[in-house]
Amino acid sequence: MPPSRSSTLAIAALVISVATSGRTSLAAAQDLARGAAEYQLCAACHGDRGAGDESHGAPAIAGLPAWYLTAQLQKFRAGQRGYARGDDTGLQMRPMATSLHTDADVADVAAYVATLPPATPAATLPGDAVHGQALFAPCSACHGPDGGGNEALKAPRLAGQADWYLLAQLAKFRSGARGAHKDDVTGAQMRAMASTLVDEQAMRDVVAYVRTLAPTGGTK
Amino acid sequence: MLEWLIPAASTSADEIDWLFAVIFYTVGVWFVVAQGIFFGLIFKFRRRPGVRSLYVAGETKDEKRWISWPHYAVIACDVVLIAGAIAVWRDVKQVIPPPDETIRVIAQQWAWTFVHPGPDRQLDTPDDVVTVNELHVRNGTTYEFELTSQDVVHSFSIPVFRLKQDAVPGRMIKGWFRPTKTGTFDIACAEMCGLGHALMPAALHIESAEEHAAWLGEHTAVAAAAAGSRS
Ligand SMILES: [Cu+2]
Numbered sequence: 001m002p003p004s005r006s007s008t009l010a011i012a013a014l015v016i017s018v019a020t021s022g023r024t025s026l027a028a029a030q031d032l033a034r035g036a037a038e039y040q041l042c043a044a045c046h047g048d049r050g051a052g053d054e055s056h057g058a059p060a061i062a063g064l065p066a067w068y069l070t071a072q073l074q075k076f077r078a079g080q081r082g083y084a085r086g087d088d089t090g091l092q093m094r095p096m097a098t099s100l101h102t103d104a105d106v107a108d109v110a111a112y113v114a115t116l117p118p119a120t121p122a123a124t125l126p127g128d129a130v131h132g133q134a135l136f137a138p139c140s141a142c143h144g145p146d147g148g149g150n151e152a153l154k155a156p157r158l159a160g161q162a163d164w165y166l167l168a169q170l171a172k173f174r175s176g177a178r179g180a181h182k183d184d185v186t187g188a189q190m191r192a193m194a195s196t197l198v199d200e201q202a203m204r205d206v207v208a209y210v211r212t213l214a215p216t217g218g219t220k
Numbered sequence: 221m222l223e224w225l226i227p228a229a230s231t232s233a234d235e236i237d238w239l240f241a242v243i244f245y246t247v248g249v250w251f252v253v254a255q256g257i258f259f260g261l262i263f264k265f266r267r268r269p270g271v272r273s274l275y276v277a278g279e280t281k282d283e284k285r286w287i288s289w290p291h292y293a294v295i296a297c298d299v300v301l302i303a304g305a306i307a308v309w310r311d312v313k314q315v316i317p318p319p320d321e322t323i324r325v326i327a328q329q330w331a332w333t334f335v336h337p338g339p340d341r342q343l344d345t346p347d348d349v350v351t352v353n354e355l356h357v358r359n360g361t362t363y364e365f366e367l368t369s370q371d372v373v374h375s376f377s378i379p380v381f382r383l384k385q386d387a388v389p390g391r392m393i394k395g396w397f398r399p400t401k402t403g404t405f406d407i408a409c410a411e412m413c414g415l416g417h418a419l420m421p422a423a424l425h426i427e428s429a430e431e432h433a434a435w436l437g438e439h440t441a442v443a444a445a446a447a448g449s450r451s
Pocket of ligand 1: 327328330374375409412417
């Protein structure tokens, strides 16, 4: 069916309104094209589509919500994450975040990464998912029963994240390599939770359970 | 003279700047003299109507001394400059004076870790202070550093000390400095070490004895653990 005159007009009006609203409108405040250009740097470790790369220790970030990406990038920039001796991967990520000079740069790249479809990294670690399910009960209060995250509580989506990365982060929370900076409030909350996992095996089991949850994209 | 561009904040910086000035002025004087003579001769023997050009083979004694005298002068200057350079190299790089304190510097992609000996001035004791990307030193103290790299080749560069030393994985390289000026200055990596090479700056804080003691007091491992904050 050929497009009618009125629908052509409607599309034209839409294009004009989007084009002219520019940076004044909140919805269009993030510039995806700039974000995509900035992402060229990130792709070196996180992969073209943000699926992560274990050889770099880089997590899957595709489709994580923009609020979480922004929060973490700002923590790296402020030295609230990637501050500790021995946190080699954190110390590698930190200068990448400081290379984003302005808050707008951070917002743009976060907005772009959030549009990428979430990856499903392969399993790399053994663990007892049944035991892990029991251990995950308290976690679901913040991260959601499906591991989908909760913006109000600033808890990120865990489902769809690589198991080796989740394990490494739990270990960092426990050792104080993450979440121990005095200005990192949400990190401190998560630190307390990580310390409830009594040993390496408990961490592996809970991670094994998280692996069974399917990632959901979007802004939850 | 280099101080017009960047402060000099260690004894080595003063020596290197002195050598730099000696070289600059020696070469500078000769440059001006040589260019003066050169352009003077060009002007003096410029083309004139009715005067035929002369073929100069440079074989007579008074022609040859235009070459040989500057030659002797260059050799004499070289001896002075090389002697100066050897003396400065020996002081700056070859002989480490007895240190008051030893610090450890660890390079990695892409950060610097510094191990300060703490109030007891001894490394490997519980009061050592470990920091990432900030180095605190006491003015007027002789420091020896032990430089290592955890991954690839980096270079420990402190422009105000005129210090630059490669960090090579698998080796521990020693060096020294003695700060002469308080203030906060840059530390950089001066050897391409990957994506984050340009993004691994650290801060050098040269403090008075009192300031340094106060900083150490706040940052000994015990204090840091109690505060639950980063080292
Ligand atoms: Cu480097």
